[in-house]
Amino acid sequence: MTTEQIDGVTVTTQANVYFDGKCVSHRITLADGTRKSVGVILPAQLTFETAAPEIMECVAGSCEWRLKGQAAWTTSRAGDKFSVPGSSSFEIRVTEPYHYICHFG
Amino acid sequence: MTTEQIDGVTVTTQANVYFDGKCVSHRITLADGTRKSVGVILPAQLTFETAAPEIMECVAGSCEWRLKGQAAWTTSRAGDKFSVPGSSSFEIRVTEPYHYICHFG
Numbered sequence: 001m002t003t004e005q006i007d008g009v010t011v012t013t014q015a016n017v018y019f020d021g022k023c024v025s026h027r028i029t030l031a032d033g034t035r036k037s038v039g040v041i042l043p044a045q046l047t048f049e050t051a052a053p054e055i056m057e058c059v060a061g062s063c064e065w066r067l068k069g070q071a072a073w074t075t076s077r078a079g080d081k082f083s084v085p086g087s088s089s090f091e092i093r094v095t096e097p098y099h100y101i102c103h104f105g
Numbered sequence: 106m107t108t109e110q111i112d113g114v115t116v117t118t119q120a121n122v123y124f125d126g127k128c129v130s131h132r133i134t135l136a137d138g139t140r141k142s143v144g145v146i147l148p149a150q151l152t153f154e155t156a157a158p159e160i161m162e163c164v165a166g167s168c169e170w171r172l173k174g175q176a177a178w179t180t181s182r183a184g185d186k187f188s189v190p191g192s193s194s195f196e197i198r199v200t201e202p203y204h205y206i207c208h209f210g
Binding site (some may be wrong): 003004005006007008009010011012013014015016020021022024026028036039040042059060061097099100 | 108109110112113114115116117118119120125129130131133134140143144145147156162164165202204206
């Protein structure tokens with residue numbers, strides 16, 4: 001099931017722009033203080049470093065991803081999630097815009 | 106004064122991607138049903154068509170803009186707003202990411 005919207009949030013109006021705009025996200029904060037971000041990755045192959053653990057939830061489009069040290073790519077489509085450990089990295093390759101929610105912690 | 110965050114909104118998780126990603130926005134809906142979007146325009150010169158009237162509020166970065174039929178460009182920086190009539194268009198040129206809130210109606 002795809003999370004089409006999230007209710008009762010505070011949105012930070014300034015976007016986060018990564019990789020010259022290949023990744024753009026907006027931070028949201030839930031009523032209980034939980035922070036997430038909603039974003040999109042445009043066609044590219046990128047490597048992201050993690051500080052805290054992250055869960056990447058696809059809401060539209062698709063990507064292929066692999067964790068640091070993995071050889072094989074896995075496809076993620078709308079409704080799919082994958083988890084990334086903290087203090088690590090993952091690669092993502094995108095051929096159509098990949099829309100996501102990033103859950104931290 | 107700059108609007109750094111907006112509280113109590115529903116965010117649509119799928120972004121709107123325009124002009125091959127030169128403009129990316131997320132739609133938000135306030136408790137009273139009012140719709141806005143928060144977005145960013147990356148370095149480019151673009152022409153946007155309007156359906157409803159819009160107020161563009163800069164929250165970070167800057168742009169230059171002119172309404173349809175205008176010769177002169179006006180600079181908009183954090184805290185500035187400009188209004189665009191409905192069923193019209195405006196041009197925008199950006200040399201550093203222009204972060205905005207778009208208010209409709």
